[in-house]
Every structure is written in C-alpha cells, then in structure tokens.
Amino acid sequence: MLPNTAYAILGLLTFGRELSGYDVKKWADASLRFFWWAPATSHVYRELARLEELGLVTVRAAPDAQRRKRLYRITDAGRAAAAEWVTAPVAEPVVLKHPVALRLWLGHLGDGEQLRAVLEEHQVEARRLLWEIDQSIVASTDDAALEYPRLVLEWIRTIYAADAEATDTALGHLSR
Amino acid sequence: MLPNTAYAILGLLTFGRELSGYDVKKWADASLRFFWWAPATSHVYRELARLEELGLVTVRAAPDAQRRKRLYRITDAGRAAAAEWVTAPVAEPVVLKHPVALRLWLGHLGDGEQLRAVLEEHQVEARRLLWEIDQSIVASTDDAALEYPRLVLEWIRTIYAADAEATDTALGHLSR
DNA sequence: GGGAGCATGTAACGGGTTACATGATTGG
DNA sequence: CCAATCATGTAACCCGTTACATGCTCCC
Numbered sequence: 001m002l003p004n005t006a007y008a009i010l011g012l013l014t015f016g017r018e019l020s021g022y023d024v025k026k027w028a029d030a031s032l033r034f035f036w037w038a039p040a041t042s043h044v045y046r047e048l049a050r051l052e053e054l055g056l057v058t059v060r061a062a063p064d065a066q067r068r069k070r071l072y073r074i075t076d077a078g079r080a081a082a083a084e085w086v087t088a089p090v091a092e093p094v095v096l097k098h099p100v101a102l103r104l105w106l107g108h109l110g111d112g113e114q115l116r117a118v119l120e121e122h123q124v125e126a127r128r129l130l131w132e133i134d135q136s137i138v139a140s141t142d143d144a145a146l147e148y149p150r151l152v153l154e155w156i157r158t159i160y161a162a163d164a165e166a167t168d169t170a171l172g173h174l175s176r
Numbered sequence: 177m178l179p180n181t182a183y184a185i186l187g188l189l190t191f192g193r194e195l196s197g198y199d200v201k202k203w204a205d206a207s208l209r210f211f212w213w214a215p216a217t218s219h220v221y222r223e224l225a226r227l228e229e230l231g232l233v234t235v236r237a238a239p240d241a242q243r244r245k246r247l248y249r250i251t252d253a254g255r256a257a258a259a260e261w262v263t264a265p266v267a268e269p270v271v272l273k274h275p276v277a278l279r280l281w282l283g284h285l286g287d288g289e290q291l292r293a294v295l296e297e298h299q300v301e302a303r304r305l306l307w308e309i310d311q312s313i314v315a316s317t318d319d320a321a322l323e324y325p326r327l328v329l330e331w332i333r334t335i336y337a338a339d340a341e342a343t344d345t346a347l348g349h350l351s352r
Numbered sequence: 353g354g355g356a357g358c359a360t361g362t363a364a365c366g367g368g369t370t371a372c373a374t375g376a377t378t379g380g
Numbered sequence: 381c382c383a384a385t386c387a388t389g390t391a392a393c394c395c396g397t398t399a400c401a402t403g404c405t406c407c408c
Contacts, residue, residue, distance in 0.1 A: 003395065004275060011282045022359050035277040043396055045361055067404050069359065079285065086279045087290035090297065094305075094339065097271040099180060101211040101331055103262045106187045107324035109255065114263035121266065129270075148283035151349055155277055155342040162338035163270065166331040173327055179367065198387050216369055221389055243376050245387065358405075369394075377386070 004092065007085050008036050009047050010056060013074040014082055015145060020062070020069055021045045031149060034133055035156045048072055056081055098163075104170065112174065119171050126164040133157045180268065183261050184212050185223050186232060186250065190258055191321065194247040196238070197221045207325060210309060211332045224248055232257055274339075280346065288350065295347050302340040309333045 012027050013019060019027070021044050028038045039047065051057045056078030062069035074082075100122040107115055137153045140146040188203050189195060195203070197220050204214045215223065227233045232254030238245035250258075276298040283291055313329045316322040 004278060005395080008278060011278075014282060014285055020359070021361085035272060035274045035281070037271065037273060037396095039395095040397055041359095042361070042363095042398085046396090049361095067359065082282060083285040086282045086286040087294060090275050090279065090294060092273075092275040094275065094302075095213065095271075095273040096211060096332065096335065097213060097268075097273075098211045098332065099266050099268040099270065101328045102180060102184060102187075102208075103266065104331070105211070105325055105328045106183075106190060106258060106262045107327070108321070109190055109259040110262040118263060118266060126270075145284070149281055151283070151346055152277045152281045155280070155346050156272065156274065158338045158342040158345075159272065159335055162334045166334040169334070170327055170331050181367080196387070197389085198385095213368095215367095217387095218370085218389070218391095219368055222368090225389095243387065353408105355408090356406085359403085360401100362399105362401080364397100364399085366397075367395085369392100371390105371392085373388100373390080375387085378384085380381105380383090 002085075005037065005039055005043075006047050006051065007082060008032055009039070009044065010051055010074065010078055010082050013057060013072060014079060018071040018073045020071055021048055024048065024072070031136060031153075034129075034136070034160075035152055051078065100167075107174075116171065116174055119167060119174065123164070123167045123171065126160065126167055130157065130160050130164055133160060178261075181213065181215055181219075182223050182227065183258060184208055185215070185220065186227055186254055186258050189233060189248060189250040190255060194249045196245055196247055197224055200224065200248070207312060207329075210305075210312070210336075211328055227254065276343075283350075292347065292350055295343060295350065299340070299343050299347070302336065302343055306333065306336050306340055309336060 009024055009028070012024055012032070021041075025038075025041050025044045028044070032038055048057065048059075052059055052072070055075060057072045057074050059070050059072050062071050100118060103110075103118055104115065133153055133156065137150060137157065140150040140153065184204070185200055188200055188208070197217075201214075201217050201220045204220070208214055224233065224235075228235055228248070231251060233248045233250050235246050235248050238247050276294060279286075279294055280291065309329055309332065313326060313333065316326040316329065
C-alpha cells in the first residue's frame with residue numbers, strides 16, 4: 001500500500017492531462033494543500049519516479065522542448081489503483097494540525113497581550129485562506145470535470161470558515 | 177528551534193504535575209490529538225530524552241516504584257522556553273489532512289455507491305469524534321487551571337462540527 | 353542585463369512510524 | 381490464572397524536508 005500522498009499525486013494525473021513534475025507541484029499547491037498537503041518539490045519528483053517504477057504512470061520527453069521537460073501520464077494500471085484506493089476502507093484519521101490552537105492551549109504561560117496578537121494574526125490568515133478557497137471554487141465552476149474537486153472545496157470551505165469564526169469567539173473570551 | 181511536537185510534549189508538563197512517558201502518551205491521546213497530533217509512544221520517549229539533554233525537563237525515579245518508572249518535571253528553563261514559543265510569531269500553516277475529502281476529490285474514478293459508503297462511514301466517525309471532544313470539555317470544566325485547554329477544545333469543536341455537517345451536505349449532493 | 357518563472361533533480365537530514373523486546377501490577 | 385494496563389525503551393525504516401546544483405526562457 002502506498003502512502004496517501006502518492007495517491008494524491010497520482011490523483012492529480014487522473015484529471016486528464018499530462019503533467020510535468022513542475023505542474024504537479026503547482027496544482028498541489030493550488031488545490032491539494034487545502035485538504036491534504038502540498039509535498040515539497042523534491043518529494044514530488046521522487047514520488048513520480050516511484051509511481052513510474054510501479055508502472056502506474058509513464059513518462060515521455062515533452063515534444064516541443066528545447067528546455068528539458070518530462071511529461072507524466074497515468075496508465076490503466078494507475079487509474080485502476082487509484083479507483084480502488086478511493087473506495088477502499090479509510091484507515092487514517094482526519095488530522096488537524098493547528099499551530100495557533102496549540103499555542104492558545106498553553107495560554108496560561110504567556111503574556112495575554114501577546115497571545116491576543118497571535119490570535120489576531122491568525123484571524124487575518126484564516127480569512128485570507130478562505131478567500132483563496134473561494135477563488136478556487138470560482139475557478140472550478142463551469143467545468144463539469146471538476147465537479148468532485150468543487151464539492152470537496154465547498155466541504156472544506158465550511159471547515160475553514162468555522163475556524164475563522166471560532167478565532168473570533170476565542171478572541172472574545174480572551175478580552176474578558 | 178525545536179519542532180512543535182517537542183513543545184507540545186513540553187507543554188503537557190506545564191500543567192503542574194510530574195508525568196511519566198506513559199502519562200504523556202495518554203494525555204497526548206486524550207487532548208493533543210484533537211488539534212495537533214498524538215506522537216507514537218517511542219517518539220514520546222525520544223522527545224523526553226532530548227528535552228532532558230537540553231535541560232528543559234528533569235527526571236527522577238518514581239519514589240514508590242517497585243515497577244520501573246521515571247517522572248519528568250519541567251524546569252524553569254523549560255517553562256521559559258515554552259512561554260517564549262507560545263507568543264513567538266507562528267510560522268507554520270494550519271494543516272488539515274482529510275483522507276475522506278482526498279478520496280471524494282477523486283470521485284470521478286469510483287463507483288458512486290461505494291463512495292457514498294465511504295462518506296457515510298465518515299459521518300459516523302465525525303460524530304464520534306465530536307462526542308469525544310464533548311467528553312473532554314465536560315471533564316475540563318470546574319478546573320480553573322484548564323481554562324485555556326477548554327477554550328481550545330471549544331474552538332476546535334466548532335471545526336469538527338463543521339466537518340460533520342459538511343459531510344451531510346456532500347452526501348446530499350452525491351444522491352442527486 | 354537581470355529577475356521571475358520554468359524545469360529537474362541529488363544529498364543529507366530530521367521527524368515520526370512500526371516492530372520488537374521486556375517485564376511488573378491490577379483486577380476479574 | 382490470565383488479560384488488560386502500566387511502563388520503558390531500541391532498531392530499522394520511511395516519509396518528507398531543506399539545501400544545493402544546474403540551466404533555460406520570457407519579459408521588463
């Protein structure tokens with residue numbers, strides 16, 4: 001069984017196009033990041049190499065390339081592996097790594113004023129993230145092939161919106 | 177700079193008591209898990225050893241112990257390091273690793289019926305998690321020392337509640 | 353000319369896991 | 381007596397990162 005990040009990268013290749021490693025990284029940053037993780041560039045290349053060894057993707061040199069460029073395409077075996085994985089029982093838990101909550105958890109240690117500042121900074125960040133998700137949602141409308149990605153974006157938008165609102169509430173509690 | 181998980185473990189020791197590695201693991205599973213991560217048992221012991229080397233905690237053998245048992249206590253330096261970390265600028269992003277959303281994202285690959293089943297399973301899981309958080313919140317009331325942990329639990333409860341509701345919504349979209 | 357973006361990787365390392373080893377105590 | 385829980389760690393491994401190396405192309 002491959003790690004989920006391998007399936008995430010394989011998944012990017014199921015949306016039809018051939019992608020370079022560079023493309024994969026860009027798409028991961030733009031979408032995967034919100035509900036999974038955006039792997040480092042070097043990680044992407046290593047993962048693609050492994051997928052190729054396993055016969056789940058194939059590579060070819062880009063035809064129009066003076067510049068060096070390798071295009072990856074998912075194979076039938078790859079598509080089958082991905083499809084199987086999608087509906088296999090989910091073993092992993094949902095993980096929320098919230099560095100700001102982790103700090104607030106230790107609020108008894110710190111200066112209240114500075115703690116407020118940390119939360120206020122997060123308030124801004126959380127709103128910016130929401131805005132980015134909204135941009136993604138807008139970009140995915142009118143493309144029937146992106147129906148599921150859009151569904152997911154709307155799902156996790158709810159979650160990040162809850163985070164933003166809960167930040168406000170926590171700040172309210174801190175003032176008192 | 178130490179990794180956040182080191183501060184998380186150090187943080188557990190700021191709540192007053194001396195803890196064994198075993199205790200740390202238990203508390204991490206019971207609380208940290210919801211908004212950060214519960215490290216593996218072996219990881220806990222390694223991290224405690226490192227904190228001791230750095231002089232942020234001290235160890236002593238448990239006094240009443242026939243059984244082998246080592247109790248860790250935070251030092252002044254440890255408390256200072258934790259306090260400083262709490263209010264230092266937050267560099268890390270909030271990370272949501274949602275294995276179910278990741279699968280739904282590839283919904284175009286799979287059998288719709290089985291995909292529904294995956295989401296329904298998550299629906300159950302999400303509710304159970306909410307219930308566990310509620311238990312934690314209840315357990316933390318009437319203890320003034322747990323004011324901030326409770327604040328955090330209420331914060332992240334909102335987030336997981338949003339996940340649970342969004343799962344329902346997504347399932348609704350799948351039926352149509 | 354030079355900076356931003358395109359493009360691909362290798363090497364070294366750290367964070368974190370699973371598997372394994374070992375043994376005491378408690379309670380049904 | 382036996383299972384569950386308490387209790388501590390080591391070894392091997394994998395996932396993923398940062399730092400680094402390299403070079404092209406586009407546009408100001």
